[in-house]
Amino acid sequence: MLMIPKFKAAHKLRKPSGRYAVGCIHLMFEYTQKEKDEKKRLIPCLCFYPANQVDEGTLKKYVSEQILPGTEGIETNSYLNAPISEGKHPLLLFNHGYSVYLEANTVQCEELASHGYIVLSIGHQGEGSYELPNGEVITMDKDMQADFLVDFSNDKELFPNYATWLTKEGTDATFEQHYTKYKEMMDSQPRILAHMDVWLQDCLVALEMLLNPTEQGANLVSNHIDKDKIGAFGMSYGGAAALGLTHSCDLIKASANLDGFYYNSKWSKPFSKPTLMMQHDSMQVGPHLTFPFLNAEHDSYLVTVKQSTHNNFTDYTDIMAENEIQKIVIDEKEVEFKVLGDIDPDKMQTIMNTLLLDFFNKYIHGSDSRYLDTDDSLDDVILLRK
DSSP: OOOOOOBOSSEEOOOOOSSSEEEEEEEEEEEOSSTTOSSOEEEEEEEEEEEOOOSSOOEEESSOTTTSTTOTTEEEEEEETOOBOSSOEEEEEEEOOTTSOTTTTHHHHHHHHHTTOEEEEEOOTTSSOEEOTTSOEEOOOHHHHHHHHHHHHHOTTHHHHHHHHHHTGGGGOOHHHHHHHHHHHHHTOHHHHHHHHHHHHHHHHHHHHHHSOOSHHHHHHHTTEEEEEEEEEEETHHHHHHHHHHHHOTTEEEEEEESOOOOOTTTTSOBOSOEEEEEEOSTTTOSTTHHHHHTBSSOEEEEEETTOOGGGGSTHHHHBSSOOEEEEEETTEEEEEESSOSSOHHHHHHHHHHHHHHHHIIIIIOOOOSSTTSSOOOTTEEEEEO
16 A cells, blocks of 8 residues: 655656557456346456557556546656557556556556557456546545455554564574464455455456457457466555466466565465565565565565665656655554665666566566576665575
């Protein structure tokens, strides 16, 4: 969950490095969660894709002012409804962080699209804010958010205590000790795990409907998807969803997590598909992806980005006008921390874009890795391989 800072008055998002122009369309799917439900659940989506060269067209506004006030001066690189590039393209499912919006990692979505990937950013009704294809804006459901947060209010010291253990005893702990500590975390978060089950169902429905479209808008991209090359990535809670999809969907070949604590009812099940896990190095949560990394049975990479915070893994790195200070209470003491870490914003975006592209090129496209498996490491990165 993210606070709302001050944004740059006039700013163009980082230019993608790939050879394709970037197209973008709004999509919306819906389904009935239970047989007797009268009301359908909406799945708002935003699809980025490799487009034909665009001489002129309408650039998508970054995000609706109703969703994120103060962003009217921010311009994307995505052309609305641009013609998609011919041929088949790999597909990546993206999930945003809890309580935010489809555009929260536009920089990464545009970068991947410019290199030939179709990226479907998936929304979750009631747990984010979204602009629908007809221009209507839907926002957070307060009751759903309260239900999600009940576990946090029951144990406010949970994360600080776990972070302290990870950075002290956890550095030399056995796998069994990590397992025990992680089980304590998961056992204390039943409502959050239940919400994750719904997010995963949203993803599976959205994927099915995109691959077998019934609406005209989805046809624009569905016929260009290479169904043998599908992956997933996400940020924060959405990063946990991306990892979870490796267990719940055979079509997903590889998943990447941008700083998301791994909430999942199947948290103890080892990963049998390639995973990339990236985390910050501040004490907000600690090295929280250690256990999921240790629990991987397939190729896995654990990346710690020095001088970063949780918010650095979103577009906030690119669009904030200035860093800000937040206050939290740890062990009954008020602690101040910066919203963004001290890492250079351009370097942070380079790290995320480069490693995501390198990872998916290897495990979705079948190309050789340029960074993850070589000694050409990036600055301010600690990389562990498994």
